[in-house]
Amino acid sequence: MGEQDILWGISPIGWRNDDIPEIGAENTLQHLLSDIVVAGFEGTEVGGFFPEPKVLNKELKLRNLKIAGRWFSSFIIRDGIEEAKRAFHQHCQYLYEVHADVAVVSEQTYSIQGTDKNVFSEKPHFTDAEWTQLCEGLNELGKIAVQYGLKLVYHHHMGTGVQTLPEIDRLMENTDANYVHLLYDTGHIYVSDEDCQQLLNKHIDRIKHVHFKDVRKKIMEECKKEGKSFMNSFLSGIFTVPGDGCIDFTVLYQKLLDHQYKGWIIVEAEQDPSIAHPLEYALIARKYINEKLLNNS
Ligand SMILES: O=C1C[C@@H](O)[C@H](O)[C@@H](O)C1=O
């Protein structure tokens, strides 16, 4: 086990953003995938604009790229477990056909992620009954994921009911470790709790997928002061690629290696592509990974 067990990918979110589909709309699938090859990554996650599996697989094969996984907005609390299961089957079928490894799940009931609300002070909180329903539902979805050869990895997220470390603790304690794993997103936990090490140390055994997202601290403080929404915060540049913000990824990466982490690390930095050139930032990330994490420039 070691560095050879880690696959490095980069998310389409620097090129096009599912939360605001109009930005970066000029970036085609072919352009994105070719940029990923130029920047030296092995794969990516599925973006909302990606085509049917047959078309996608051809473009991936031409470039020797792989798919790690895809985001799934669950509404277990709002719609109930049966409805969530139905939608998740479809999601997993797509992932199975593109040979993915993980299904990224985030409960979006009451989420303020796509609204104008202050993401720093107006996040939702689930009731005890809602927590029970969510955890039971996730166990069910996790079993479905296994049927398709996938792992369900839960994405804690700003502006949702599972954002802070105590909320992630609660989710981990009340779900089955055989079926519900954790996606560790450095940027989301840093903006939420101003720390990203505690979560890693505490739940390293459950972490089966990683998003490396860096944070510009000064911009984070300004966004907080101005009470910005999630989307206005990222459009203001709160997030960036590893090596360009305030997070020290060397410590985090070492911790993952020490615990024989096996799986993907995805560089994920949502920024406005008309301000932050996607390939330029992908190359900044790759240089940082090579020089500071892998020590081979
Ligand atoms: O993994 C992610 C997927 C996005 O849709 C989300 O908004 C972003 O912040 C993220 O971390």
Ligand SMILES: [Co+2]
């Ligand atoms: Co993420």
